[in-house]
Amino acid sequence: xxxxxxxxxxxxxxxxxxxxxxxxxxxxxxxxxxxxxxxxxxxxxxxxxxxxxxxxxxxxxxxxxxxxxxxxxxxxxxxxxxxxxxxxxxxxxxxxxxxxxxxxxxxxxxxxxxxxxxxxxxxxxxxxxxxxxxxxxxxxxxxxxxxxxxxxxxxxxxxxxxxxxxxxxxxxxxxxxxxxxxxxxxxxxxxxxxxxxxxxxxxxxxxxxxxxxxxxxxxxxxxxxxxxxxxxxxxxxxxxxxxxxxxxxxxxxxxxxxxxxxxxxxxxxxxxxxxxxxxxxxxxxxxxxxxxxxxxxxxxxx
Numbered sequence: 001x002x003x004x005x006x007x008x009x010x011x012x013x014x015x016x017x018x019x020x021x022x023x024x025x026x027x028x029x030x031x032x033x034x035x036x037x038x039x040x041x042x043x044x045x046x047x048x049x050x051x052x053x054x055x056x057x058x059x060x061x062x063x064x065x066x067x068x069x070x071x072x073x074x075x076x077x078x079x080x081x082x083x084x085x086x087x088x089x090x091x092x093x094x095x096x097x098x099x100x101x102x103x104x105x106x107x108x109x110x111x112x113x114x115x116x117x118x119x120x121x122x123x124x125x126x127x128x129x130x131x132x133x134x135x136x137x138x139x140x141x142x143x144x145x146x147x148x149x150x151x152x153x154x155x156x157x158x159x160x161x162x163x164x165x166x167x168x169x170x171x172x173x174x175x176x177x178x179x180x181x182x183x184x185x186x187x188x189x190x191x192x193x194x195x196x197x198x199x200x201x202x203x204x205x206x207x208x209x210x211x212x213x214x215x216x217x218x219x220x221x222x223x224x225x226x227x228x229x230x231x232x233x234x235x236x237x238x239x240x241x242x243x244x245x246x247x248x249x250x251x252x253x254x255x256x257x258x259x260x261x262x263x264x265x266x267x268x269x270x271x272x273x274x275x276x277x278x279x280x281x282x283x284x285x286x287x288x289x290x291x292x293x294x295x296x297x298x299x300x301x302x
Contacts, residue, residue, distance in 0.1 A: 003100030004281040004298075005058040006045070013045045015279060018058050021096060021104045023073035028107060030085060032067040032300045034124025034275075035098040036156070037288040044094055045285070056095030061285075063088050065098035065105075066114055066123030067301070076107055086123035086264070087111040088131065088255040098124075099281055101300055112260035118269075125156065125270040125295035130263040132233050132253035133160035137168065139249045140209045140231045144169025147207045149223060151175045151196065152214030153185045156270055156295040157233065161211050162188045163268040173204055175215065184271065184293050217241050270295045 001020045006013045023029040041061045043049055066086035069079055079085070089098055090110035096103055105111050114123045136157070142148065148165050152158040153174035165172050166189035174185035175196040182193045194203040196215060206225040212232035224230060226245045235241055238248035271294030276284040278300050288296045 001101040002278055003058070003060045003097070004062065004278070005060045005097070005100075007058045009047060009050055009055070013061065013282065013285070015281060016058065018060070018100075020102050023071050023076075023104045025074045026076060026106050026108060027073040027104045028069045028076060028079050028085070028111070029071040029073075029102055029104045030065060030067040031070040032065050032098055032101060032103055032124075033120035033302070034066045034300060035062045035298050036064040036125040036129075037284050037296045037298070038063050038128050038156075040128075041099075041285065042289060049094065054093040056093050059094050060097030060100050060103075062097035062099030062103070062298075064124055064127040064129075065089065065103055066120045066126075070102070073104075079107055079111075084114040084116065084120075084123075085111055086114040086118075086127055087260055088127040088253075090255065099278070099298055099300075101278075109257070110255045110260075112257050112264060115264050118264055121272055121275060121297050121299070122269050123264075125272055125297050126263055127255055127260065128253055129156035129270055129295065130160055131255040131259050132157045132251065133164055134259055134263060135253055136161055136211055136213075136231050136233060136251045137164045139251050140165075140211070140229055142168040142170050142209065145171070146209060147171045147173065148209040148211065149173045149175070149194070149200075149204055149207045149220070150185075150190070150211045150213065151220055152211070153188075153190065154181050154293050155213060156292070158211075158213050159184075159188055159271045159294055160268055161213065162190055164266075165211075166190075167268065170209070173207065175200075181293060188271070221246060272297050275299050
């Protein structure tokens with residue numbers, strides 16, 4: 001099969017021919033139709049996780065996927081060949097990834113049925129960003145009428161946080177440059193925008209919640225009211241953001257079946273900025289690295 005992979009530490013990422021994986025016990029094999037690029041993929045490709053996670057070469061990049069079950073491993077219930085599915089590769093080692101024609105995934109976490117009305121393109125962009133967004137909004141405990149700042153609103157997670165926060169009745173201020181970025185976040189429901197390149201302190205103050213998906217934590221704390229909540233997908237523990245006036249809530253996406261089912265059922269969909277073919281995956285990665293207005297999707301199969 002074709003896969004976006006590297007064969008050893010320091011080797012270049014390329015579209016390579018590798019063996020088709022076989023599903024183990026408790027796993028299904030998915031014929032991938034679409035996958036998307038995430039920051040995690042850049043970390044893996046650049047060697048940042050060497051010594052942090054086990055690497056089983058060849059290491060295939062990719063976390064998100066949508067496709068069709070094409071083989072079922074021993075002990076699997078609830079899934080059958082032909083099922084439309086989506087989710088996130090959640091294995092404890094690096095090796096099996098979704099930027100490939102096939103991927104094997106456990107059914108215990110990171111997998112759910114994809115409704116017929118949700119396209120493979122949307123499903124392939126939804127799993128990781130959607131889980132992070134839902135978990136972040138849940139951690140914030142939003143109530144109607146609260147004012148929130150979404151820093152990183154133009155990214156895949158940020159797009160969905162804006163939409164979900166608006167659904168919760170919050171008034172959303174989204175970071176965006178004037179022009180296309182501003183138009184994007186406004187179309188998602190943001191009531192106001194703030195240009196993060198021009199200093200936030202003069203544009204925003206005393207919000208109830210900050211969603212820290214990008215940007216400088218210290219600057220963002222400066223616009224949060226005393227007693228406000230600082231929800232971050234970028235820190236691992238509260239003490240990484242020193243403050244005595246605010247509650248720091250780190251978030252790590254958990255793509256449980258319940259979360260994925262809720263994402264599939266919700267009208268909030270990721271903004272897909274561009275779709276690349278599998279052969280153009282390196283261009284997709286370069287596009288993501290340069291900055292995006294939504295998700296970058298790789299189409300693997302029709």
